[in-house]
Amino acid sequence: AQTVTQSQPEMSVQEAETVTLSCTYDTSESNYYLFWYKQPPSRQMILVIRQEAYKQQNATENRFSVNFQKAAKSFSLKISDSQLGDTAMYFCAFMKRTGGGADGLTFGKGTHLIIQP
Amino acid sequence: DSGVTQTPKHLITATGQRVTLRCSPRSGDLSVYWYQQSLDQGLQFLIHYYNGEERAKGNILERFSAQQFPDLHSELNLSSLELGDSALYFCASSARGAGYNEQFFGPGTRLTVL
Numbered sequence: 001a002q003t004v005t006q007s008q009p010e011m012s013v014q015e016a017e018t019v020t021l022s023c024t025y026d027t028s029e030s031n032y033y034l035f036w037y038k039q040p041p042s043r044q045m046i047l048v049i050r051q052e053a054y055k056q057q058n059a060t061e062n063r064f065s066v067n068f069q070k071a072a073k074s075f076s077l078k079i080s081d082s083q084l085g086d087t088a089m090y091f092c093a094f095m096k097r098t099g100g101g102a103d104g105l106t107f108g109k110g111t112h113l114i115i116q117p
Numbered sequence: 118d119s120g121v122t123q124t125p126k127h128l129i130t131a132t133g134q135r136v137t138l139r140c141s142p143r144s145g146d147l148s149v150y151w152y153q154q155s156l157d158q159g160l161q162f163l164i165h166y167y168n169g170e171e172r173a174k175g176n177i178l179e180r181f182s183a184q185q186f187p188d189l190h191s192e193l194n195l196s197s198l199e200l201g202d203s204a205l206y207f208c209a210s211s212a213r214g215a216g217y218n219e220q221f222f223g224p225g226t227r228l229t230v231l
Contacts, residue, residue, distance in 0.1 A: 033217060043205060044119075045222035052217070091160060097217075102173040104150050104162030105220065 002027035002094050006108035013082055014116050020067075021077040021111050023092030031097035034068065035105070036077045040088040048090070051075065053097070079113075087115045120144065121210050121223035129229045135196040138226045142189055142210030148172070149191040150211070150220060151183055155204035166191055167213065195228070203230045 004025045013019045025034070036048040051059045051068050058066050063083075067076045079086055092108040120143035130136055142149050151163040153176075162175035166185035177183075180198075185191040195202060205227050209220040 043225055045207060045209075047219060050217070050219075102165055102167070104152070104165055104173060104175055105160075106162065107160040109159045 002029065002032075002096075002106050004092050004094050004106055004108035006092055006111050008111045009109070010112040010114070012114040012116060015082060015084060017082055018078060018080050019082055019113065021079075021090050021092075021113065023075045023077070023108055025073050025075065025092070025094050027073070027094065027096075029096050029098070033095045033097060034066075034075045035093040035095070036064070036066070037091045037093055037107075038086075038088045039091065039110075040085075045091075049077065082115050084115050084117060086113060088113060119221040119223060121208060121221050123206075123208055123223040123226050125226060126224065127227045127229070129231065130198060131231055132198055132200060134198050134230075135194065136198065136228065138193040138195070138206050138208075138228070140191045140193070140208030140210075140223060142191070142208075143221055145212060146210035146221075147189065147213045148211045148218070148220075149185055149189070150209045151177075151191070151193050152207040152209065152222075153204045154207065154225070155201070157201065158204075160207075163193070198230045200230050203228055 032053045034051045038046045049061045063080045089110045093105040122141045147168045154160045163177040165172040183193045205225045207225045209222045211218040211220045
């Protein structure tokens with residue numbers, strides 16, 4: 001079984017600053033995906049970014065980028081030029097690549113990110 | 118809007134009762150996943166159905182069961198409800214094909230057990 005750990009229950013930064021959310025995971029799998037999901041106050045789950053473990057290049061999506069360190073089993077999310085709309089819970093998640101994702105997503109406990117005006 | 122619908126949005130019931138939550142996946146998606154989000158347990162995977170067949174079980178209690186119908190909608194049945202079953206229940210759907218298939222989440226059903 002795999003575990004996902006987010007050690008920062010809450011973070012607060014000023015608008016326009018850069019913030020990094022931490023995530024570590026533990027697995028014996030060699031092929032897997034890692035994700036960051038955003039859950040705003042509406043409770044909708046929104047995929048922010050995805051990383052394939054077999055790719056060395058870190059994924060980026062506009063202001064969002066990851067630092068994927070496979071050997072260290074670390075997967076942090078960097079948000080640049082943070083905006084008020086980035087205020088949300090952020091969940092790190094893991095999914096095995098084998099079996100076509102049959103086993104679903106394993107989530108961390110989440111980090112509550114607050115962007116201050 | 119993810120294209121995944123869940124009904125009802127809110128459900129309030131009493132301990133010992135049984136409820137059914139419904140999920141309609143995105144058009145064409147064959148996979149449906151159920152997740153529970155609670156204060157105690159966080160977000161956890163319950164069960165996965167693909168084209169009517171159970172594919173994988175996660176941390177689903179024996180009091181809970183699910184099924185997927187020929188029209189691909191899915192129902193999650195929760196019985197002998199306890200206070201601790203109060204949670205937000207999500208379903209997510211994905212296509213089936215080679216490679217990665219994103220899971221699209223519905224808006225969730227908020228269950229309150231009194």
